[in-house]
Amino acid sequence: MSRSSTSDEVEKEIGFDKQTSQNFNTEEHEDLAEAEQPAFVVHDDIEKSGGPADYDGASLANVQSEKPSVNNIKSVPNGGGIAWLQVLCSFFVFFNTWGIINAFGIYQEYYTKGILTSSSPSDISWIGSLEAFLLMIVGSIAGPIYDMGYVHELLGVGSVLIVLGQMMLSLCSNYWQVILAQGVSIGIGTGCIFVSGVAILSTYFSTKLATATGIAASGSSIGGMLYPIIFYKLQPTIGFAWATRVLAFVALFTLGISNLALRVRVIPSSRRKFLDLPAWKELPFLFFNLGSFFTFIGLYAPFFYIQSYVLDAGLMEPDLAFYLLAILNGASTFGRLIPNYIADRVGPFNVLTPCALMCAILQYCLISAHSSASVIVIIAFYGFFSGTLVSLPATCYVHLAGPTRRGLIGTWMGMGFAFVSLGILCGTPITGAILGVSSFKYVWVFGATFELVGSVFFVLSRLAQAKWRIWVKV
Structure with missing residues (x-):
């Protein structure tokens, strides 16, 4: 047997894929791709024996890989300085994605009495909904690009679009201009960077993943609290334009840290599929996405409209009413930390499901x-429980895929985000349309009812994932 044929057979035996390696056109990408391959060593004795047919098989032995594998849970650091530095990077990603979206309530109120007075509440809500929709849908498209190794490119492009959109917003005076700057530019930018903040943590943490994700996701609460305060305090003194530019500088500084400090440990060795249609036949996955879809239709009604509600009802003075959004997002910080810490011990589904139900009950309570x-x-309380609904889904997708299908986590997450984004897109504009023809009572009824339906599907997903058992960690 010739030397070349022997080499080809060995390569075939150990699963070496030449086509896969062509997906990475830089040395860094090739190194990351090798981390995905099983760790074997080929002994020189195999050639001396005349080839694999004459050898006893001991030449192929599992050894400890020098490079980590995305599928090898034992290789995940699950802590350490570099790992927690990635949590900081992810924190600032959440700060400038969901944090910006959670802060839209301050713009909703300002636009109705400022530069967009001629627009209806529903029209204004479309700006924030489009922003959130693009975050989710672009994030699902950015997933395969992330898998190809272009992590820093995604982070850089997204950061530029966010800062640029914020700067352009400071020059806007018409509805279509605000749509392009705030809805489209910032929306696409947040979609580009969001996947990096979510995916990077699953390669650095295993048993502490929910806790790490909760700490990172608290950035969306802090951002949703600080951005409105900065805008509200500066706008009366320096005007809308410069107040908005200050927010752009805040985004530039915080995203600069993420761009400099984020480190890729490992990426999959092959491009991720956009779709894994058989996943929709699995009841836990199907029910979970239906639950997320219905929940997010009603979730953001208080974020967008609570300030307008108390002012129209005469329950608070403007200075106090403004802080409701800060209180909501501040409480949401603890809703991302405490439940996620508990989720590592009792399971993410066992935490997410009751939190969704509590959100529905609390929004019904706003009626009275x-x-x-x-x-x-x-x-x-709503801020606390709603924080869980934003921070835990990523961890739930990891559990849905399981340890044997970690390579599908990104695909499943992308499909789920794309589906849920439709709920986010239509939710608040519908509540704005309801408000235009009725009262806030029916806004809260609408939001709470959809959250209630979503919590029912979460229960079904949890039961299906646990094989219909109740007292188990899932």
Whole structure:
């Protein structure tokens, strides 16, 4: 047997894929791709024996790989300085993605009385909904690009679009201009960087993944709290244009840290598929996405409209009403940390499901909230429980895929985000249309009812994932 034929057979035996290696056109990408391959060593004795047919098989032995594998859970650091530095990077990614979207309530109120007074509440809501929709849908498209190794390219392009959109927003005076700057540019930018913040943590943490994700996801709460405060305090003194530019500089500084400090540990060795249609036949995955879809239709009604509600009802003075959004997002910080810490011990589904139900109950309670104290208490609790619905889904997708299908996590997450984005896109504009023809009572009824339907599907997903058992960690 010739030397070349022997080499080809060995390569075939150990699963070496030449076509796969062509997907990476830089040395860095090739190194990351090799990390995905099983770790074997080929002994020189194999050639001395005349080839694999004459050898006893001991020449192919599992050894400890010098490079980590995305499918090898034992190789995941699950802690350490570099790993927690990635949590900081992911924190600032959340800060400038969901944090910006959570802050849209301050713009919703300002636009109705400022530069977009001629636009209806529903029209204005489309700006924030489009922003959130593009975050999710572009994020699902960016997933395969992330898998190809272009992580820093995605982060850089997204950062530029966010800062550029914020700067252009400071020059806007018409509805279509705001749509392009805030809805499209910032929306696409957040979609480009969001996948990096989510995916990077699953390669650095295993048993501590929910805790790490919760800490990172708290950035969306901090951003949703700080961005409105900065805008509200600066706008009366320096005007809309410069207040908006200050927010752009904040985004530039925080995203600069993520661009400099983010480190890719490993990426899959082959391009991820956009679709894995058989996944929709699995009941846990199907029910989970239906639950997320219905929940997110109603989730953001308080974020967008609570300030307008208390002002129209005369329950608070403007200065106090403004802080409702800060209270909501501030409480959401703890809703990302405490439940995620518990989720590592009892399972993410066992935490997510009751939190979704509590959000529905609390939004129903807003119907009977006719005092400033009652509104503050409800909003604080709503912020806490809603924080879980934003931070835990990524961890749930990891559990849905399981340890044997970690290579499909990105695909499943992308499909789920794309589906859920439709709920985000239509949710708040519908509530704005309801408000245009009725009252806030029916806004809360609409939002709470969809959250209730979503929590039912979460229950079904949890039961299906646990093989219909109740007292198990899942």
